[in-house]
Amino acid sequence: MPEAITLVLSPAEAADLDTIRRSARRKLGHPVAADRIVFTRRSIDARKRPIRVNLGLSVYDDNEPMDAQCPVFQYRNVATAEPVLIVGAGPAGLFAALRLLELGLKPVVVERGKPVGPRRRDVAALNRRGILDSDSNYAFGEGGAGTFSDGKLYTRSKKRGDHKRVLQRFYQHGADAAILYEAHAHIGSNRLPGIVQAMRETILRHGGEIHFQQAVVGLTIIGGRIAGAVLRDGGRLAARAVILATGHSARDVYGMLLRQGIALEAKAFAMGVRVEHPQELIDRIQYHGQPRGDHLPAAAYRLVQQVDGRGVYSFCMCPGGFIVPASTEPDRLVVNGMSFAKRNSPFANAGIVVEITLDDIPGLTSGGPLAGLDYQETLERLAFQNGGGGVVAPAQRLADFVAGRPSSTLPKCSYPPGVTASPLSAWLPAPIGRRLQAGFKAFDRRLKGFLTNDAVVVGVESRTSSPVRIPRHPQTLQHIDLDGLFPCGEGAGYAGGIVSCAVDGERAAEAVVSYLI
Structure with missing residues (x-):
């Protein structure tokens, strides 16, 4: 030993x-x-x-065999095995597919977006020229929203499955060995595309299928059971089990389920803004004024504060990162964050969001299970209008935002399409805006210097989690009303972040095997 x-x-x-x-x-x-x-x-x-x-x-001593850093996953050839339809090629969908290969069933993945190569070109066009492809962007395409993120690989939800297997699969497909032991491991947006492509090659090499630029627009249901799915081009795929792993930005999927009479539930979620500081300032705060030097990483933070009965907290903190346009519709504006493996940008950004409960959603009774979705869209349209149209984002200096005064100028910002001065403190819904203001004041008491006009608030951060849950049985993981439908991941309301989504995808694959075999 x-x-x-x-x-x-x-x-x-x-x-x-x-x-x-x-x-x-x-x-x-x-x-x-x-x-x-x-x-x-x-x-x-x-x-x-x-x-x-x-x-x-x-x-280890000299004569002792060293344990392998990663187990050898035994993927079977499933070319002639029973197919399982997986809708969505994000972390939940890809890891469900890989787990099915081990368990002897054939994954047939349907992804509305493009493979990662052409998807990168679409993201570049969005950054540089403001050209939005509604099916190929920061949210949609091979790898899902996780492909163009910081690639953070840690989770607080460790009771639902083996998160170590997720890290080992990433390592097997090209991630650095450091993810196996770093307390706050990450991969980086520059390395994730190659890893996602390697996962695709594993799926195809062992007999699975992946259909890109094919959206599912309906489910085939016979006798109260899943029998397959209908594609946007009119094609049909037959399968006795469907793993629904579409992510929380695939809003049309919720509409499809509702039209087919499949039960949905409104749930709590969060919305707010993205705040960006100079990374050097965050380093100085977190490292007690001493220089970061060559041996410390770009400093991060995690903050939470209760304000008037609602949580205000940091989300998806990206040290040494960039703010990016995460819109999926042409008349709405959403921002998110990402960073490369080296985290060497001069900026640090994080979503600062406010908990939205069902009591906070206007028109919940009349809006039904999609009321939260409507509330999200309202905020995104406000951001679009106040940014002047396109993907230019409205922004306000942080201290000005807290004081409720307009910003006449803005500091440098990493957001590629550019920002324009706008009084977010005036047009954000009051329950969100005032709680953010109080939250920022509280954060400054913990991190002295955080509340500064050298920082900028950019709107809006609205896609932190799904406002909808697709209800499923806790044991079988099947939809409560429809045999053979296995909702999973962020879009189903059961996970948040790469690791927890991947774990949920693997659990869904295991549940499918129990159902079919």
């Missing part, structure tokens, strides 16, 4: 393998070879000075 030890080192020491080896030797009392060390955990403790790095190590 390897010897498991923990080292507490300075950032510079933790970046030097020879120093790590010598420290391990002193702790264990015997020589340690650098190539017999396996990292099991790495985290930064910046709560006080001096900043320390906690390293978990497994140290």
Whole structure:
């Protein structure tokens, strides 16, 4: 058995393998070879000075076989196996497909958007020229919204499945080994497309199918059971089980389900803005005024505050990142965040959002299960109008936003299509705007210097979670009224973020096997 030890080192020491080896030797009392060390955990403790790095190590002796960093997943050839239809090629859909390969069923993935290569060109056209393709953008296309994100691979929902398997699958498909041991692992938007493509190749190589630029517009139902799906081009696919993994931006899917009499529920969600600071300022706050240097990552933060009975919190914090246009319709404006693997942008951004409960949704009774969706769209249209049309985003200096005064000028901003000065504090719905203002004041008490006019608020961040749930049985994971339909992931209201969606996709695949076999 390897010897498991923990080292507490300075950032510079933790970046030097020879120093790590010598420290391990002193702790264990015997020589340690650098190539017999396996990292099991790495985290930064910046709560006080001096900043320390906690390293978990497994140290092997010279004659001991070293454990593989990643198990070998046994994918079967499923070309002639029973098909399972998967709607959506985001994290939930892709991981459901990979799990089906292991379990011996054939994944048939239908994705409304394009493969990752041409999708990248569409995203570039959106950034540079404001040209929006409603089926190929930051939300839709191979890999889903997760492809163009920071690629954060940590989750607080670890009771629902084996999140380590998710990290191992990413590593198997090209991610750096650091994701297996970093406390706050991430991949980066520049590396995710290649990993997503490698997953596609695994699915196809083992007999699965992927149909791009094909939207599902209806479900085939016979005798109260799923029998397949209808495609936008009029084609049909037959299957006794459908995994619905469409993500929360596929609003037309909710409409389709409602028209077919399939039960939906309104649920709580969150909306707000994206705030961007100079990364150097966040580093200075989080690292107690000392320079980040070469051995500390771009600093992040996580903030939460209760304001008038609602949570105000940071979401999808992207250190060293960029704000990006995440709209999926031409007359609405949505922003999100991303960062590359090195997180080397001079900006730090995060969604700062307000919890929206069912009591907060105007017209809930008359709007039915899609009332929250309508509320989202109202906010997105306001942002579109106040940005002047297109994908230019409305923005306001942070201190001005909190004070309720217009900004005559704006600081530099990473948002590629550009920002225009707009009084968000005046036109955001009052329950959201005033809670954001109070939340920012509270955050500044925790992170001194956070509330500054060197930061900018950009609107709007409205797609943090789904305002709709597709109800399913907790044991079988099937829809409560329709056998053979397995809603999963963010769009179904059961996950949030890459890892939890991937775990939910795997669970859906396992539930399908129990249903069919």
